[in-house]
Amino acid sequence: MPNAPLEQKTAKTAALTVRGLSIFFGNHAVLKNVSIDIAAKAVTAIIGPSGCGKSTFLRAINRMHELNPEARMEGEISLFGENIYSRETEAVVVRRRVGMVFQKSNPFPTMSVSENVTVGLRLNGIRDRRVLTQRTEEALRMAALWDEVKDRLQAPAISLSGGQQQRLCIARALAVQPEVLLMDEPASALDPLATQKIEDLIIDLKKDYTIVIVTHNMQQAARSSDTTAFFYLGELVEYGPTTRIFTKPAQKRTEDYVTGRFG
Amino acid sequence: MTASNHHWRKTKNMLMQTITFVCAVLVILPLLLVFFQLLTRGASSINWAFFTQLPKPVGEVGGGMANSIVGTFILILLASTLGVPVGVLGGVFLSEYTHRRLNWWIRFTADVINGVPSITWGMVVYALIVVPMKGFSMLAGGVVLGLMMIPLIMRTTEEVLQLVPTGYREAALALGISQWRVIMQIVVRTATKGIVTGVLLALARIAGETAPLLFTAFGNAYWTHKLTEPVAALPLQIFSYAISPYDDWRRQAWAGALVLILLVCALNIGVRTLTRDRFGGARRDV
Numbered sequence: 355m356p357n358a359p360l361e362q363k364t365a366k367t368a369a370l371t372v373r374g375l376s377i378f379f380g381n382h383a384v385l386k387n388v389s390i391d392i393a394a395k396a397v398t399a400i401i402g403p404s405g406c407g408k409s410t411f412l413r414a415i416n417r418m419h420e421l422n423p424e425a426r427m428e429g430e431i432s433l434f435g436e437n438i439y440s441r442e443t444e445a446v447v448v449r450r451r452v453g454m455v456f457q458k459s460n461p462f463p464t465m466s467v468s469e470n471v472t473v474g475l476r477l478n479g480i481r482d483r484r485v486l487t488q489r490t491e492e493a494l495r496m497a498a499l500w501d502e503v504k505d506r507l508q509a510p511a512i513s514l515s516g517g518q519q520q521r522l523c524i525a526r527a528l529a530v531q532p533e534v535l536l537m538d539e540p541a542s543a544l545d546p547l548a549t550q551k552i553e554d555l556i557i558d559l560k561k562d563y564t565i566v567i568v569t570h571n572m573q574q575a576a577r578s579s580d581t582t583a584f585f586y587l588g589e590l591v592e593y594g595p596t597t598r599i600f601t602k603p604a605q606k607r608t609e610d611y612v613t614g615r616f617g
Numbered sequence: 618m619t620a621s622n623h624h625w626r627k628t629k630n631m632l633m634q635t636i637t638f639v640c641a642v643l644v645i646l647p648l649l650l651v652f653f654q655l656l657t658r659g660a661s662s663i664n665w666a667f668f669t670q671l672p673k674p675v676g677e678v679g680g681g682m683a684n685s686i687v688g689t690f691i692l693i694l695l696a697s698t699l700g701v702p703v704g705v706l707g708g709v710f711l712s713e714y715t716h717r718r719l720n721w722w723i724r725f726t727a728d729v730i731n732g733v734p735s736i737t738w739g740m741v742v743y744a745l746i747v748v749p750m751k752g753f754s755m756l757a758g759g760v761v762l763g764l765m766m767i768p769l770i771m772r773t774t775e776e777v778l779q780l781v782p783t784g785y786r787e788a789a790l791a792l793g794i795s796q797w798r799v800i801m802q803i804v805v806r807t808a809t810k811g812i813v814t815g816v817l818l819a820l821a822r823i824a825g826e827t828a829p830l831l832f833t834a835f836g837n838a839y840w841t842h843k844l845t846e847p848v849a850a851l852p853l854q855i856f857s858y859a860i861s862p863y864d865d866w867r868r869q870a871w872a873g874a875l876v877l878i879l880l881v882c883a884l885n886i887g888v889r890t891l892t893r894d895r896f897g898g899a900r901r902d903v
Binding site: 416418421423446447448449450451453454456458460462463464473474477478523526527530 | 715782784785787788789790791792793794795798802803806807809
């Protein structure tokens, strides 16, 4: 019997509804009975100490936890009303609607900048040159990278700096035109200047995309998100508007974490 | 830490350094000896005729090993059409599809097969192909060499694919690309250099195999282009000339051996050139 959400639904529509989500790796329960609504066209931050299940939760949204052969899930996740775990739904289709950016930037080393951006389109069957060129420019502009690379679209992707590579990965994810963008600690490997650019980018992107971002950095969550969810030892402890979570949290464990008493 | 202690330690260090240096030189020594012998005895017999003419009958001076050199190349090509696809795809299976028990058995079998003496391979293919076809053939020679390549290429391909960081697979899958395409167009493409290296090393290994060809390709004094006919090969020709009592033939055997080792060297240098670090630094880690 899934728990009722600890917060009332926000006024915006929910892009993702999660009910009673539990994930087991073998016999070990990594996520326990999580229920949450993720608002559309807003930024939701997932915070919590190491090992609390936040990355697992993120990966459950685009069915990436299934890559682990020992993973088992219970519960339900709906993307704009459609159950993404129904037997008729293929993981491949879900992943085209839900994009992901990883902690360590990983542009494909054998491809150029533009080839990296269009790889999701090309390898899914889209070959029209005009469409590809157009989407490349759109995606790179949205990732705030266009001005820096427009003269070297054919350069190898790995010749870019760390921050540029991460923005390239964001462009690559955006080119497929997903509805939701998942980001797993996207700026943790970057210097403060590059981090700032990523955060500005996130605030810009939420006009068009639903964004869920896992972060270790509480200040980052406070700066860039609308809603924050606090996870601890596999459970969703509390979630709500960011300002409230950081100033007047309802649960003691939340307060202990955001004030730095542990974690 | 007395002064004499320090002196003794320095001496020990020098001793170890000298011993290891001598051992390293001893390793290279056989190769240098081989080259020296081949160059002194074989280089003089290498001339244009050697590369263009067929072997002449006993008693006649001259002639060459043209058909053997071409034969070796043909056999390598035939072997590759069997060994490369099967080996590479087998390696892809082992690396990318994890069925633990089955994979363990396949790896174990491949490693055992890698140790099977090549003459045994020759006998097996003799029984399976030469006897039913009632004759020695290019096909049998290509098949036996190809079979020997398969486990080699499979293992090197698997190891190279394992070196491709998981991050690339995950990033590609997260874009909604189907698994088969992720494997072939992202993972394999990233590992192409390593796979080619493995193939070239396998080629270098089989180029010099003699024993299996004794039962399969058998050798031929003339030109041939039919798959069903026996074909000349460099190692075979070297073998039959080297044990013959004729000086002229023995000279040519030395030349053949020199050409063979140059071929193997060229393949190995090709491997080195492919895998050199073009930009001088270590590759970026993802």
